[in-house]
Amino acid sequence: MEVRKVSEAVIRRLPKYYRHLLILQKTGVERISSGKLAQQMRLNASQVRQDFNCFGGFGQQGYGYNVSTLLSEIKNILSLNQPYRAVVVGAGNIGTALANFEGFERDSIAIEALFDIDPALIGSSINGKPVLHTDELETYIKKNGISIGIIAARRSAAQNIADRMQAAGVRGIWNFAPMDLTEVEVPVENLHMTDSLLCLCYKMNQNNLYEE
Amino acid sequence: MEVRKVSEAVIRRLPKYYRHLLILQKTGVERISSGKLAQQMRLNASQVRQDFNCFGGFGQQGYGYNVSTLLSEIKNILSLNQPYRAVVVGAGNIGTALANFEGFERDSIAIEALFDIDPALIGSSINGKPVLHTDELETYIKKNGISIGIIAARRSAAQNIADRMQAAGVRGIWNFAPMDLTEVEVPVENLHMTDSLLCLCYKMNQNNLYEE
Numbered sequence: 001m002e003v004r005k006v007s008e009a010v011i012r013r014l015p016k017y018y019r020h021l022l023i024l025q026k027t028g029v030e031r032i033s034s035g036k037l038a039q040q041m042r043l044n045a046s047q048v049r050q051d052f053n054c055f056g057g058f059g060q061q062g063y064g065y066n067v068s069t070l071l072s073e074i075k076n077i078l079s080l081n082q083p084y085r086a087v088v089v090g091a092g093n094i095g096t097a098l099a100n101f102e103g104f105e106r107d108s109i110a111i112e113a114l115f116d117i118d119p120a121l122i123g124s125s126i127n128g129k130p131v132l133h134t135d136e137l138e139t140y141i142k143k144n145g146i147s148i149g150i151i152a153a154r155r156s157a158a159q160n161i162a163d164r165m166q167a168a169g170v171r172g173i174w175n176f177a178p179m180d181l182t183e184v185e186v187p188v189e190n191l192h193m194t195d196s197l198l199c200l201c202y203k204m205n206q207n208n209l210y211e212e
Numbered sequence: 213m214e215v216r217k218v219s220e221a222v223i224r225r226l227p228k229y230y231r232h233l234l235i236l237q238k239t240g241v242e243r244i245s246s247g248k249l250a251q252q253m254r255l256n257a258s259q260v261r262q263d264f265n266c267f268g269g270f271g272q273q274g275y276g277y278n279v280s281t282l283l284s285e286i287k288n289i290l291s292l293n294q295p296y297r298a299v300v301v302g303a304g305n306i307g308t309a310l311a312n313f314e315g316f317e318r319d320s321i322a323i324e325a326l327f328d329i330d331p332a333l334i335g336s337s338i339n340g341k342p343v344l345h346t347d348e349l350e351t352y353i354k355k356n357g358i359s360i361g362i363i364a365a366r367r368s369a370a371q372n373i374a375d376r377m378q379a380a381g382v383r384g385i386w387n388f389a390p391m392d393l394t395e396v397e398v399p400v401e402n403l404h405m406t407d408s409l410l411c412l413c414y415k416m417n418q419n420n421l422y423e424e
Contacts, residue, residue: 016392
C-alpha cells in the first residue's frame, strides 16, 4: 500500500467515524453505504470515500461498508488495539475532571496517577488514582510504562513538565495549558478550552463571515 | 471593505494570535513584524499577513504591527469588546471544572449558574455560582440575558438541552457532549475531549503519516 501523508482534517474526522460506527454497531446496523453514512454524519459521500481511501478503502462497490469491519479498521488506524497508561500533572479542576471521567477506559486509555506540588493534595486520591508529588514524575513514568503525559498545570509550568515527561519516555503529550510547547519531539495534541470558547464568540457575532 | 468568507482554519488561529499578543503587550513589546510574529508562533510570515488581510490588513509596510492596535483589532474581530453571560447544564466534573475556571473572566465571559437534575446538587453552589434544577433553565436564560449555553451533560440529554437553550434565546452553544447536535440554528462549537485524545493516539503511532 502506498504511504502518503494524511491531512490534519482527515485525522480529526477519524474519531467521529469511530464514535458514529460504535453507535451503529450498538444499534445492530450491519452494513452501511458511504452515502448513508455521510448523510448521518453530515458530510458528503465523496468525502467519506476519500477519507477511507487514504487508508486503503474498506468498501465494496454496490455493497457499502460492513460496520464491524470498518469499526475494527478505524480502531486499528487510531491504534486503539493496545492499552495506554497515562499520568496527569496538575490535580486542579481539569486534572480532577479527567481523573473522574470514565469515558477513556472504553478505549483502553487508563489514567494511573496525578502529580501536583500542593502539599494539601499530595497523598490523597481522586477516583482511586493517587496524587503524588511532581518530583516523582520521572521515576513513575519509567517504572510504570506510561506512554501518555497529560499537562493540566498552569501555563508557567507547562514547558518544564513537557521537557521532563519527554525525557522520562512518554510517547505523546496531551496539553491543556494555554500555550504552545516548543522543542518537543513526541506528538503533542493541544486542547485549549478558551480558544474554543473564543471561536464561539466570533461565530456568534460574525454569522455570515464564516464557512460552515 | 469587501466581505468574504473566513475559513475555519483562520478562525481557529485568531485566539492564538490573541493569546500571543496579550503576552507581547504584557512584556512591553510595542511593535512586531509579521516575520517575527510568525517565527514566535511557528507559522510562516505570508500566512500571518494573509490571515490579517482577511480582516483588512492592520500592518504598515516596513514598520510591522503595533502590538496594542493589533490586539485591540483582534479583540474586536473576536467580539470580546462586550460581556457575555453563560450557563452550564450538567454540574458533573466538566461543569464543575468550568465553573471553577477563572480564565474566562479575563475575556468578560461569566458563568452565572449551573443546572442539573440531581437532587443532591440542586441548591448547592460551585465557586459562588448556584446549581439550579434544569426545569428552571428557560426562565433563567430569559430573565438574565444569557447568551451562551454550555452543555456538559450526558450524551443522551444533549440534543434536548440544545433545543431548549435555543428556544429560550441563547445566541451560541458550547457543546462538551460527545455527539453532533442537529437542527440548531445558532452557532455551535463542539469540544469533544475524547476526540482530541484519540487524535493523539493516532499521531503517536503513525509518526510519518501526518502533516505537521
